């Protein structure tokens with residue numbers, strides 16, 4: 070059964086499995102290799118799935134980071150927000 | 160697809176707004192989201208993806224997945240599911 | 256601007272926390288990324304055996320009015336992308352605010368279940384179907400298939416039927432690495448029967464008691480009728496899963512497959528069924544991202560990773576509180592009472608007033624009372640999950656007695 074895992078970057082389950090088999094085993098490595106979780110939603114939909122694929126293919130436990138690995142910032146904010154570090158609300 | 164009558168919620172507010180999607184004129188209800196207005200007009204496909212040219216439409220409905228992104232005028236990546244449709248709005252499909 | 260308390264999330268938990276704080280003369284701001292107040296409440300619609308129909312949209316509007324009357328400030332359409340101790344709340348649109356206390360009430364999110372073809376327009380997360388159908392009043396489709404057998408799937412099936420949709424069935428997800436137990440008839444029947452006694456949702460109660468039927472239980476799923484059973488007119492297809500969603504530009508059909516009692520696909524049993532919409536229910540998980548600087552623990556009975564917190568809703572971080580579904584997946588009424596509790600705990604911490612200690616104590620009892628009476632339950636073992644959390648908190652307090660202020 071193949072299907073899209075990361076909707077934003079159009080990454081298939083088979084792409085992720087291949088990356089893991091090629092030795093990219095951490096969440097971070099897989100992201101960089103396949104671009105899964107790097108799209109506009111910042112992995113909000115596929116983050117949980119990615120962890121499950123890693124656990125299943127490597128036959129290990131579901132990584133402890135599941136669901137709590139977001140980097141700051143947690144949202145696809147405009148770069149301008151980050152550069153300015155915020156401003157005062159009215 | 161509009162639920163005009165509902166056994167619990169009663170009749171629907173019928174104030175309308177007019178908007179365009181990819182140049183065609185449609186009618187929506189005041190206060191509803193762009194996604195709801197398009198679905199009520201039987202439009203489900205909001206855009207095609209950049210790499211594989213696959214159709215996409217609304218998925219999560221709460222602003223998380225960005226699948227429903229459209230252009231409003233020149234503004235890109237507006238989420239149709241959480242943005243209210245307003246009179247005269249010009250909505251375009253967004254590539255990618 | 257500097258506030259006494261900033262609340263992230265305007266769902267039933269956040270908004271009730273805000274009202275309670277404002278009534279105690281505290282300055283409070285509620286921030287939400289949505290343009291509407293109410294969180295997941297806005298799409299809810301179910302019948303409560305005691306109180307009649309629960310119409311989330313109306314309740315959210317009432318609460319918003321009450322909050323504004325007592326002086327709560329709302330900052331809507333702002334995504335919070337970070338919170339920094341002190342507390343500084345960073346929002347989209349170049350804004351930030353500071354507050355002495357922060358309450359994270361970001362609720363729960365859906366757990367996605369990928370199915371081949373699930374990106375086709377017309378395939379919706381079940382929550383999207385709920386909001387479109389009950390809040391926007393636009394039916395997601397005329398002939399709808401539902402994937403996933405859980406309380407939310409039953410609730411939304413009933414709501415779609417109320418609005419006149421034809422539901423071809425509630426099916427298991429495809430076998431594979433994303434829905435291992437949820438894709439098996441036997442474990443699903445077991446799960447349904449554990450839900451039966453505590454499921455006031457009439458659909459779930461009926462499905463649960465059918466699953467409890469002695470011969471189905473005894474024989475596992477072997478004798479579960481292949482044609483499925485109907486729950487209030489909707490076929491419950493525990494021996495079929497949807498293996499793919501088909502269509503060119505949008506959903507046109509589903510392909511189902513028969514399952515053996517062990518959950519294996521029966522050869523050549525594929526069947527194509529015409530539908531124009533598919534709703535996927537994969538279960539709910541607490542949305543903890545903003546509280547990830549707190550100590551977090553994994554408690555399956557609560558829905559997964561949640562911030563470690565005291566029975567008074569305090570976390571391991573100074574002046575950071577949580578309430579609502581971020582602490583465990585439950586219905587809206589429990590979230591509301593947890594919101595009030597978090598607010599009272601903060602007021603007590605601010606003032607040290609003895610009268611408030613009493614209010615906190617009685618509100619804790621109220622949360623437990625509402626939980627015990629809940630008419631919608633997502634996690635069958637929620638009570639033991641809550642007990643585990645209390646134990647973990649006590650251990651944490653014990654270990655860190657010297658280093659933390661734990662009043």
Ligand SMILES: Cc1cc2nc3c(=O)[nH]c(=O)nc-3n(C[C@H](O)[C@H](O)[C@H](O)COP(=O)(O)OP(=O)(O)OC[C@H]3O[C@@H](n4cnc5c(N)ncnc54)[C@H](O)[C@@H]3O)c2cc1C
Pocket residue numbers: 263264265266267268269286287288289293294295296298299300301333334335336360361362363364365381382383385407410539542545578579580581585586587588590631
């Ligand atoms: C799809 C779905 C359907 C449900 N259906 C029912 C039902 O029918 N009946 C029932 O009793 N319960 C239902 N629930 C459970 C529901 O979570 C509770 O009823 C209740 O709404 C929880 O309240 P809350 O205040 O904790 O969170 P929510 O109601 O989820 O509110 C959280 C709010 O926080 C906001 N938020 C989150 N992160 C950020 C951020 N970074 N920045 C700004 N704002 C943010 C969100 O926009 C949201 O408005 C459902 C849950 C889901 C996910």
Ligand code: FES
Pocket residue numbers: 216217218219220221222223224225226227228238239240241
């Ligand atoms: S449908 Fe997911 S963001 Fe609009």
